[in-house]
Amino acid sequence: RERLQALQEEASSAIASADDLDQLRELKVKYLGKKGELTAVLRGMGSLSPEERPVIGGLANEIRGKLESLIAEKEEALEEAALETRLQEEKIDITLPGVPRVAGSIHPLNLIIEQIEDIFVGMGFEVAEGTEVEVDYYNFEALNIPKDHPARDMQDSFYITPEILLRTHTSPVQVRTLEAKEGYVPVRIICPGKVYRRDDDDATHSHQFTQIEGLVVDRGVSMSELNGVLLSFIEKIFGEGTEMRLRPSYFPFTEPSVEVDIYHPEKGWVEILGAGMVHPRVLEKAGYNPERYTGFAFGMGVERIAMLKYDIDDIRHFYNNDLRFLRQFR
Numbered sequence: 001r002e003r004l005q006a007l008q009e010e011a012s013s014a015i016a017s018a019d020d021l022d023q024l025r026e027l028k029v030k031y032l033g034k035k036g037e038l039t040a041v042l043r044g045m046g047s048l049s050p051e052e053r054p055v056i057g058g059l060a061n062e063i064r065g066k067l068e069s070l071i072a073e074k075e076e077a078l079e080e081a082a083l084e085t086r087l088q089e090e091k092i093d094i095t096l097p098g099v100p101r102v103a104g105s106i107h108p109l110n111l112i113i114e115q116i117e118d119i120f121v122g123m124g125f126e127v128a129e130g131t132e133v134e135v136d137y138y139n140f141e142a143l144n145i146p147k148d149h150p151a152r153d154m155q156d157s158f159y160i161t162p163e164i165l166l167r168t169h170t171s172p173v174q175v176r177t178l179e180a181k182e183g184y185v186p187v188r189i190i191c192p193g194k195v196y197r198r199d200d201d202d203a204t205h206s207h208q209f210t211q212i213e214g215l216v217v218d219r220g221v222s223m224s225e226l227n228g229v230l231l232s233f234i235e236k237i238f239g240e241g242t243e244m245r246l247r248p249s250y251f252p253f254t255e256p257s258v259e260v261d262i263y264h265p266e267k268g269w270v271e272i273l274g275a276g277m278v279h280p281r282v283l284e285k286a287g288y289n290p291e292r293y294t295g296f297a298f299g300m301g302v303e304r305i306a307m308l309k310y311d312i313d314d315i316r317h318f319y320n321n322d323l324r325f326l327r328q329f330r
């Protein structure tokens, strides 16, 4: 009897002080398991007298029941505590702002190039591209720019050898395309690309900039078609109702030549591109009979268009890769 009492005391306090489920499980095996201490007592009952056996057996079973419910309560309490701990540790504050996904974005120059390409492709133009390193013939000679013309001076162009240079416009691509078309019409192309000039580098000039030229050659192409194509382009880029005007100008490769202005609400009339009817000598050199075919061409600086459209004050922003600038074009 005393052994049972002592065992109950010992087991009850051990259960009460168990601080995790594993300990509790060990106690369950230790006291109530097949080789447990209580089971051992029950086995040892053979040595008791017949009148003592039922009393001790009853007491032992009573103790077993008590210990089992103590363990069950403790188990529940420990599970409760474990859940509470997890709820505390794994708690998340759903009102916190999400983690921003840093996404890339298209460079503003490429944005504008894509817009301009889409507009002209919508008017039946194809996009033609070519190398940035060119030879003198295609960059100057073929465009009716004679050897002694100022544009060919060393201070204006980057020469690699006396015959090889960085192209100063994308016109060479136009000429090469004309040659490839071998006199077939219609030619309707636009040529975007990087071009290089030795101007000094300042807020409005950069050694490297991006130009887009357009060219149409067919039978009976007229200045009025040029006018219509340009007006349609300007309305799409700068918005319906944008006013356009043409001023007489001069380029060696077009005759007549014009400079095209748009009316900017703050800046007034600003030049955005040059154009003209393709000079007969340029057609001839490219294999087109100027008696039979006529054409028009135009050229624009993409940075200039972008600066006007997005109100950018310094062309160098396009090349400094300052994220504060680039992020504005997400």
Ligand SMILES: CNC(=O)COc1cccc(Nc2cc(Cl)ccn2)c1
Pocket (backbone or CB within 6 Å): 169, 171, 174, 175, 211, 213, 215, 251, 253, 254, 273, 274, 275, 276, 278, 279, 282, 297, 298, 299, 300, 301
């Ligand atoms: C920024 N202003 C400009 O870039 C002005 O560029 C222009 C103006 C007029 C014509 C052209 N291109 C051209 C091309 C051929 Cl193949 C024949 C005749 N002309 C480019």
